[in-house]
Structures are given as structure tokens and as C-alpha cells.
Amino acid sequence: MARARTDLSHLEARLGYSFRDRLPLERALTHISAQRTPAAGGPNYQRLEFLGDRVLGLSVAELLYQGFPEATEGELSRRLAHLVRRETCAEVAAEWDVGPFIRLGQGEMAAGLRKKEAILADVCEAIIAAVYLDGGFGPARDLVVRSFGPKMTEPGRSVRDPKSSLQEWALARGKQPPTYREIERSGPDHAPVFRISAEIDGFEPVIGEGRSKRLAEQAAAEAFMTREGVGKAVA
Incomplete structure (x- = not known):
């Protein structure tokens, strides 16, 4: 197993939270490749990722509900x-500087996967779950507010549904609305990853990934617009 930085105090300082029991944090930093017998299960971050995804969703939903009192349900859902x-979670994990602390197998270490977006995003959610298990919902919500709150109003943050924007772009050019086709589903049942292709007649398809089909379709639509040089979908 690859050796990771063992002094977690630096990471705790970045999180703004000191653990009473660091075991959940250690598990949140452990990729399944670091286990000698992954098939047997064990203390990796997959179960924590499942929990953290729900804690993050509720915390951000509350944050948006309070922060945008005039927003419609549709706008809140898009935000x-x-x-x-995944991209935003990976940004947050990078801001926490979690890379040196992630425990990976030798093969993943050689491939430089500490910086891989999907792993950073997973670890972000797992750390949120670790804080929740150690300190309860309050500290976990506070962590989300500190880390995700400023991103609500960052310039260039999309608040429109990329699928709607891509459809408008296609129709304006006399094309049929985009179609979306599932290419692949991978990952465990509790945390699947979907790869979906956005397709418009006359253009090369673009593939997006997400934790649900909806998020994968949005990622594909946004990637399609980026490739074609279409302006970011902003309200």
C-alpha cells in the first residue's frame, strides 16, 4: 500500500474541524486500491461517499433556500x-489540499491518480461524511457552508440548465433537439457513474459523466457547448 502523509493536523486545519476520532477521516482518505483484498470489502471511502453525498445535498439545498429567497424551485434545482x-466537489477537495493524504495502491500512485477529478470528488464527499459521523450534522453543514457557500455567487458559475441552453442553440440553427444516449454505467450500486453521449445531427457527439443520468446529460450538454465555443450558460 502506498504511504500517505500521516500527520492529519494540516488537513484538519484546512477543513476547520478537529476530529475526536480520526478513524472516519482515515477511511475517507482510503481508496479501494489501497486495500490488499478489495473484494472482501473494508475501510475504504465508498460507504462514506454514499453518506456524504446526502449530507452535502441537504446542506447545499438549505444554503440555497436561505441565500436565494426569491428563486423559483427550478432555479434552486439548477444551482x-x-x-x-463532480467538478465542484473536486475543486473543493483541491482547495483542502487532500491530495498528499489520499491512500492509493501502487498502480494508482504511478498513474498520478491523486489529482484525478473523480477521486478528488469522491474524497470530498467522504470527508463531509466523516465530519458528520464524528461531530454531527452541525459541523458537517458548517464545513459545507465554508467550502461551497462562496461558490454560489462566483462569476461564471452556471445557473441555467445546460440541456436547455444546448437545445435552444440547436433549434436556433435549424437542428432537431439534442438526444442523449447512455454509453456506460460503472461503479458500485450505491454510487454509480454514468457516461452519456449528447448528440446533434451534423456534429460529433460529446460524452459527459455524472452520478445520475440527469447529471451526466447536463455534463455532456455543457461539454458540447464548450467544444463548439458557445458562451457559458448563465442566467
């Missing part, structure tokens, strides 16, 4: 989807 998506 929520953007804030809890």
Missing part, C-alpha cells in the same frame, strides 16, 4: 445540481 456536481 444545486451545479454546486454538488
Whole structure:
């Protein structure tokens, strides 16, 4: 198993939370590849990721509900989807500087997967769950507020549904609305990853990934617009 930095005090300082029991944090930092017998199960971050995803969603939903009192349900849903998506979680994990602490197998270490977006996003959610288990919902929500709150109003943050924007773009060019096709589903049942292709007649398809089909479709639509040089979907 690859050796990771063992002094977690630096990470706790970045999180703004000191653990009474660091075992959940250690598990949150352990990729399944670091286990000698992954098939047998054990203390990796997968179960924590499942829990953290729910804690994050509720915390961000509350944050948006309070922060945008005039927003419609549709706008709140779009903002929520953007804030809890994989890319944003990976940004937060990078800001926490979790990379040196992630425990990976030798093969993953060689491939430089400490910086891989999907792993960073998973670890972000797992750490939120670790705080929740150690200190309860209050500290976990506070962590989410500190880390995700400023991103609600960052310039360039999308608040429109990329699928709607791509459809408008296609129709304006006389094309049929985009179609979305599932390419692959991977990962465990409790945390699947979908790969979905966004397709418009006359253009090369673009593939997006997400924790649900809806999020994967949004990612594909956003990637399609980025490739075609379409402006970011902003309200």
C-alpha cells in the first residue's frame, strides 16, 4: 500500500474541524486500491461517499433556500445540481489540499491518480461524511457552508440548465433537439457513474459523466457547448 502523509493536523486545519476520532477521516482518505483484498470489502471511502453525498445535498439545498429567497424551485434545482456536481466537489477537495493524504495502491500512485477529478470528488464527499459521523450534522453543514457557500455567487458559475441552453442553440440553427444516449454505467450500486453521449445531427457527439443520468446529460450538454465555443450558460 502506498504511504500517505500521516500527520492529519494540516488537513484538519484546512477543513476547520478537529476530529475526536480520526478513524472516519482515515477511511475517507482510503481508496479501494489501497486495500490488499478489495473484494472482501473494508475501510475504504465508498460507504462514506454514499453518506456524504446526502449530507452535502441537504446542506447545499438549505444554503440555497436561505441565500436565494426569491428563486423559483427550478432555479434552486439548477444551482444545486451545479454546486454538488463532480467538478465542484473536486475543486473543493483541491482547495483542502487532500491530495498528499489520499491512500492509493501502487498502480494508482504511478498513474498520478491523486489529482484525478473523480477521486478528488469522491474524497470530498467522504470527508463531509466523516465530519458528520464524528461531530454531527452541525459541523458537517458548517464545513459545507465554508467550502461551497462562496461558490454560489462566483462569476461564471452556471445557473441555467445546460440541456436547455444546448437545445435552444440547436433549434436556433435549424437542428432537431439534442438526444442523449447512455454509453456506460460503472461503479458500485450505491454510487454509480454514468457516461452519456449528447448528440446533434451534423456534429460529433460529446460524452459527459455524472452520478445520475440527469447529471451526466447536463455534463455532456455543457461539454458540447464548450467544444463548439458557445458562451457559458448563465442566467
